[in-house]
Amino acid sequence: xxxxxxxxxxxxxxxxxxxxxxxxxxxxxxxxxxxxxxxxxxxxxxxxxxxxxxxxxxxxxxxxxxxxxxxxxxxxxxxxxxxxxxxxxxxxxxxxxxxxxxxxxxxxxxxxxxxxxxxxxxxxxxxxxxxxxxxxxxxxxxxxxxxxxxxxxxxxxxxxxxxxxxxxxxxxxxxxxxxxxxxxxxxxxxxxxxxxxxxxxxxxxxxxxxxxxxxxxxxxxxxxxxxxxxxxxxxxxxxxxxxxxx
Ligand SMILES: Nc1ncnc2c1ncn2[C@@H]1O[C@H](COP(=O)(O)OP(=O)(O)OP(=O)(O)O)[C@@H](O)[C@H]1O
Ligand SMILES: [Mg+2]
Numbered sequence: 001x002x003x004x005x006x007x008x009x010x011x012x013x014x015x016x017x018x019x020x021x022x023x024x025x026x027x028x029x030x031x032x033x034x035x036x037x038x039x040x041x042x043x044x045x046x047x048x049x050x051x052x053x054x055x056x057x058x059x060x061x062x063x064x065x066x067x068x069x070x071x072x073x074x075x076x077x078x079x080x081x082x083x084x085x086x087x088x089x090x091x092x093x094x095x096x097x098x099x100x101x102x103x104x105x106x107x108x109x110x111x112x113x114x115x116x117x118x119x120x121x122x123x124x125x126x127x128x129x130x131x132x133x134x135x136x137x138x139x140x141x142x143x144x145x146x147x148x149x150x151x152x153x154x155x156x157x158x159x160x161x162x163x164x165x166x167x168x169x170x171x172x173x174x175x176x177x178x179x180x181x182x183x184x185x186x187x188x189x190x191x192x193x194x195x196x197x198x199x200x201x202x203x204x205x206x207x208x209x210x211x212x213x214x215x216x217x218x219x220x221x222x223x224x225x226x227x228x229x230x231x232x233x234x235x236x237x238x239x240x241x242x243x244x245x246x
Contacts, residue, residue: 004071006167006199007033007056012065014048014055025051027222029065035166036197038190040210042227043219049203050095050171052219056201057169058086070166087112091160091198093170097152099144099159105131105151106140109158123162130158133188135181150177157185161192168192170202174209186212 012029015022025048033039043049054060056067058074067074070089074082086092099108107114109127114120131140134154144152157173168189174182186209192198202209210216217224 004068005032006035006037006070007031007201008066008068008071009056010066010068012052012055012062012067014051014060014062014064024222026055026062029222029224031056031217031224033167033199033201036193036199037215038193038200038213039202040213040216041201041203041219041224042205042210042216047219048222049219053092053169053171053201053203057090057092058082059092087116088163089166091163091165091168091170093153093156093160093168093173095171095175095203097144097156099152099155101144104141104143105136105147105155108144108155109162112159112163127158127162130161130188131155133184133191134158135184150181153177154181154185157188161188161198164192164196165198167199167201170200172203172205174204174206179208182206182208 009029009031012026013024014026015024029052041049041052051060055062058067058069061075069085072085074085077085100111103111106124106127109131110120110123113123128140131137134157136151136154139147139151144155147155153173153176157170160168160170170189173189174185177185189200189202190212193200200213202213204210216227218227
């Protein structure tokens with residue numbers, strides 16, 4: 001396994017310009033996530049959690065700083081290479097699900113693989129299994145408009161995991177779910193973390209989920225702090241704990 005972190009963020013800054021006013025959202029973000037690590041990000045509404053997830057997920061170029069995924073500087077890549085990296089290695093669960101309305105639940109989950117020209121017959125069993133594991137085995141042919149809000153969220157999670165990504169970025173993945181469905185979604189994330197070594201970075205307000213992560217970081221005033229309030233503990237155990245002896 002690679003020594004490089006799955007995700008490394010350095011001196012990241014990001015904000016928005018609206019007319020003549022400038023809103024600085026992320027001021028100085030430093031973060032390293034090791035292979036298979038589980039991290040929760042918490043913080044009040046409007047502090048920039050979704051913004052940070054988009055920037056880390058290679059979806060929005062930051063004002064300054066660097067994002068490395070599996071040791072590749074993602075914003076130095078061409079658009080095409082960045083998309084390919086995202087498709088292959090990152091699973092993204094948006095705060096709002098963003099499923100394709102004209103396709104069934106099963107097709108939505110298959111989409112990242114079909115985009116990559118995988119043969120449907122070969123990959124469909126895994127997509128079905130993921131939907132079954134989030135409790136949607138009976139909803140494979142439903143289109144998003146026929147699904148409940150929580151069901152759509154679960155389809156979105158299955159879609160994010162179908163590529164067996166090295167990194168799952170999930171923005172409040174169980175925000176709209178009842179506790180039983182949320183538990184099923186949490187369990188699936190943790191199982192894939194254990195089975196495939198998928199690193200988890202999850203924005204959540206749910207103590208039950210945060211408690212199952214190895215680290216919880218607080219986004220406040222544009223910086224990541226540990227939950228005790230110190231600055232910059234986000235400099236995770238940098239060296240992989242496996243690289244003992246140097
Ligand atoms: N495209 C944009 N243009 C201008 N301002 C934006 C844009 N996107 C987000 N913002 C602002 O940036 C700030 C952070 O937004 P963001 O969605 O990242 O917050 P959040 O921490 O995810 O909040 P929540 O917990 O409510 O989801 C907010 O004040 C928001 O209004
Ligand atoms: Mg948000």
